[in-house]
Amino acid sequence: MPPSAPAPPRRLPRISAGRLWAGGIGTAIVVALVIVVGVMLVRGVLQIPVLAAEGAGTYGTATTTTYAFAGAVIAIVATALLHLLLLFMPRPMQFFYWIAALVTAVAVLLPFTFSAQWEAQIATAAINLVAGVCLMSILGSIGSSSVLPDEGGYPTGRM
Template sequence: MAGEPRHRFVVSRLWAGGCATALVAALAAIVVILVASGLFGVPVLVPSGGGAWGGIGATAYAACAAVAALAATGLLHLLLIGTPRARSFFVSIMLLLTAITVIVPLSIDADLGARIATAAGNLFLGVLITGTLSGVLHSAIRAGRLVR
């Protein structure tokens, strides 16, 4: 029927997966900070202080990763409601946003190592969030069953 979404999906499963993705993204951001600062001695471009942990900078970076995952879940929900081929649009939008988060740190005036570490961390987080939410999407649609 015209006007109906192509897929039924389970909203609670989508958002539960989105919240889990936010937690994973926050933990992954902490790993990025620890690897860059703790193992290689290269800061990630966040407010500094506190050694390898980075003080409030690491907390802010982790919080931003979690918020990005929740925002991506919201985007995915909107795309599922109103667009055909929601997965294709979602992946395209997320890859472009990830590219932006990689390019921006490379274009600022800071230590080259910090710029590269930040760009690599952002690339890792963007791909992680996109891939994880794509799996959540598959699960939420399967649980809701396809309709025509």
């Protein structure tokens, strides 16, 4: 019986890192703005005092800036995770969507673990949900479009 030919070495998929990371930075900006707009809507229009006392105005305090900055940092971390998944995981987008959905679920539940008014907890959970869905949808489409076709012009088929 002749020896079988060795399996060809596994090639890493070709990823447009520039496109992925530019999209990740754009996503971070959008997520931060979603949080700011959400806080301003909740505080200014709905008159629910999230993240600061009622007299702090529509924007609130520096806590709103910290909240928005944290959302942007989470989007950058999610971009790094997506980059790793695209390089090394089978069906990377499926893993990304599951991880992002579960982290979003934690972010939605988190406000209910703190002592605050019920309305403020619900409003914060809603802002977290919208920010999470925003991150998931934008980074998901960017991740898929960042995988380049192989030399034969065909997508890698790993999505």
